[in-house]
Amino acid sequence: MYAHDLSGAPHWATPGQRAKRITVVGAGLAGLTAAYELERLGHSVQVLEARLTLGGRVRTHVFSDSPNGPLAELGAMRIPASHHRTMRWIDVLGLSDRVRQFRTLFSDDASYLESPAGHLRVRDASPALVKAFREGLPPGSDYRAETVLCAAWLSASVNAVAPGSFRQSLQTGLNVELLELLEDIDVRPFIVDGANERIDLNRFFANNPGFARTSRLSNFFDDVVIETSSALFRLDGGMDQIARRLAERVRGPIHRGRRVVGLHAQPDGVLIEMRHGLATVSRHCDYVLCTVPFSVLRGMRFSGMGDDKTAVIHDMQYWPATKIAVHCQEAFWERDGISGGGSFTGGLVRQTYYPPVESDPRLGAALLASYTIGPDADTLGRVPPDRRAAAVLDELQAIHPELGRPGMVLDVVSQAWGEDPTSMGAAAVRWSKDPAAAEEERILAARSDRTLFFAGEHCSSHPAWIEGAIESGVAAAQEIDAYVPAPRRVLAAGYRKVPGDSV
Ligand SMILES: Cc1cc2nc3c(=O)[nH]c(=O)nc-3n(C[C@H](O)[C@H](O)[C@H](O)COP(=O)(O)OP(=O)(O)OC[C@H]3O[C@@H](n4cnc5c(N)ncnc54)[C@H](O)[C@@H]3O)c2cc1C
Known part of the structure; x- marks a missing residue:
């Protein structure tokens, strides 16, 4: 059994393995990527999507x-x-020319920035930002003028990116922490001359990609660096082209308007409960890949998963x-x-x-x-x-x-997005976790329970990014492909499709 990739090359299912039938829950980028990869590996796939549109949080x-x-x-x-995986998929999907x-933010001198002195043009904002920044420093602080200038602009980007409560929790010590991080960096090359000198943050981050890696907030700073960097791309014609192109390449059925309301890991497969019109129907599946966010899953009926897995489903922060x-x-x-x-x-x-x-x-x-x-x-x-x-x-x-x-x-x-029943949040956030705790959460989130597998940005090392959805979709497809059922499970398992039912 084989499928063809976009270049036409055959990809055989893992030698000695029976082709599997997998039900993918969710047609966001993790689900569509996994479906495509699973077919490439020789398996057959159907996708259940609650909405009438595809792409999930790419809209x-x-x-x-x-x-x-x-x-x-x-x-x-x-x-x-x-984000090399995303860029590679864009290439594979024929979207590179878009x-x-x-x-x-801050990439145009004429755009605005809220400051203690009111809304100012970016090109005029330095004096007000530096003044406010200095006022927040402990008495007697003595830092070079250019270091303070750079720290004041970094603080402004933190303020622009971080939401309310997180912003407030950062206030204590953040300014001094920024100054300490800048101690060893020569920031003078990034000063833009003008009526008011300012820091070109785009160039600063491009030249200091590891900035703040040592900070207790390294996960957060990684995102600040990314969001204010100049090395960002978009797609002419819309980001949803990624989902549409992927869906066109999935051969198995993608059923829209099928909201899954229950997932139960059982010894011989997974029982899915699903809304179908006004009724709730149950289906037994050999293999299920769940890509719905945990913020949605915790509102569903689910069972058969270990205590630690149940805990991470309930506790993950969105x-x-x-x-x-x-x-x-x-x-x-x-x-x-x-x-x-x-x-x-x-x-x-x-x-x-x-x-x-x-x-x-x-x-x-x-x-x-x-x-x-x-x-x-x-x-x-x-x-x-x-x-x-x-x-x-x-x-x-x-x-x-x-x-x-x-x-x-x-x-x-x-x-x-926080009110949307198919997402119940925009993304999983690990900003306040140190790298070890973040990785521990990721591993647990992605861990399968018998033939119930998991993917989605929340199961990846790039939460809150498309990169994470793709990373997790590919990883789950490989894990399912490699899964060897225990002999008694082979006898018990079966894809029990109800005659006449399209799902
Ligand atoms: C406002 C916002 C801005 C963002 N900005 C960026 C950005 O600039 N760059 C970037 O890379 N990433 C960004 N992201 C993150 C990125 O969109 C996500 O990480 C990625 O799309 C998640 O893909 P996923 O497949 O994991 O989840 P989703 O896209 O959420 O896919 C899950 C799918 O499951 C479906 N579903 C949910 N419940 C059920 C159910 N009960 N039964 C059946 N199906 C169900 C959903 O409808 C959805 O289609 C942003 C996200 C948001 C919300």
């Missing part, structure tokens, strides 16, 4: 009725250059995220001198991004008005969508009064 919204209308990424929007640079995108009559920010990137707006809004206009300008332009995570996302996510949108538009008019112009706002769409 591209197209404004206007035209397929070429302006796009808003309501889920994943950028790919770090260092890769474009993603411009991030953070919400809320995105609010606006269809504007025109890219008004360009008249204001902003050519792209993002503003750190603070307040309720937190971050605002200015996507490039790649569609017909007569169809308008998309603005990612607000991107929040953690408690900030809950604040917005828990109010009804119309009030959420009104609050954000109102606040954002302080720096973009054009939003109040009649006819400027054509449409608003928002996605509160």
Whole structure:
């Protein structure tokens, strides 16, 4: 038994192994990657997806009725250059020619930054940032001016990336910690001259990729470095092309609208309970790969897993995220001198991004008005969508009064991931865990129970990234392929498909 990869080369199932029948729960990138890999290895696959759309937390919204209308990424929007698996899949899926640079926070001098002196253009912000930073230092602190300048900008990025409660927990000692980390680095090459000297954080991080590795917050700083780096990409035409291209290559059925509500690991397979129309039906499967987030799984009926596994399913920390995108009559920010990137707006809004206009300008332009995570996302996510949108538009008019112009706002769409029943959060977060504790949690999350296997960003070493979904999907496919059933299980197991049922 063999399948063909995209280059046409055959991939044989592990020698001596019977081809397996696997039910994959979830058609996000982990589930689709695993399905594709399992078929490549000679197994047969069916996918059960609760939603009517594929891609899970990769969700591209197209404004206007035209397929070429302006796009808003309501889920994943950028790919770090260092995420080699994701970049490789983009290549394999024939999407390399769609890769474009993603411009991030602070990458445009004309974008805005909230400071103690109010909203300032990035190019004008240094004096206010340095003044506030110095005021937060212990009396008698004596650091070089350039070190303080760099630390003040790093602190501003931490402030822009970290959500509310986490931000507050960092305050104690963070500024001194940043200064200590910078002691051994010559930051002068990263100073940008101008009316006000500032630090080019993009270049600083590119030249100091291991910055803060020794810090107690290394997991968190890794993400700050990534989010404010210039080595980020996006896909022209939308990130959901990754999911669509993957799904096209999966030969087995992908059943949409099939919400799994129970998973029970049994000695001879896995019992799945699933909503089918108004009824709940049970199916026995030989092998199941569960890719739903643990934040969803813990709300389902599940049994047959060990105590430690049950504990990690219940305890894994998830953070919400809320995105609010606006269809504007025109890219008004360009008249204001902003050519792209993002503003750190603070307040309720937190971050605002200015996507490039790649569609017909007569169809308008998309603005990612607000991107929040953690408690900030809950604040917005828990109010009804119309009030959420009104609050954000109102606040954002302080720096973009054009939003109040009649006819400027054509449409608003928002996605509160913490409230979405198919995600119950944006992603697993291990920012406060040291590397050993984070790895321990990952291993337990990914551990299989007999023929019930697990994948998803939460089971990977890159949680909260597409890279993690792909890493875990490939790893689970290999684990299932290598799994050797005990002899008595071979006799007992069987793919008991109910006649006439398509699942
Ligand atoms: C707002 C936001 C911004 C992000 N930004 C980035 C970014 O810029 N770059 C990046 O790389 N990553 C980013 N991520 C993370 C990235 O999107 C995820 O890590 C990745 O998509 C997760 O894939 P997954 O397959 O593990 O999970 P999911 O995509 O959640 O897939 C799980 C699937 O299971 C389905 N499902 C759920 N419950 C059930 C059920 N009961 N029965 C059947 N099916 C079910 C879901 O509908 C979904 O399709 C972001 C995520 C969010 C939310």
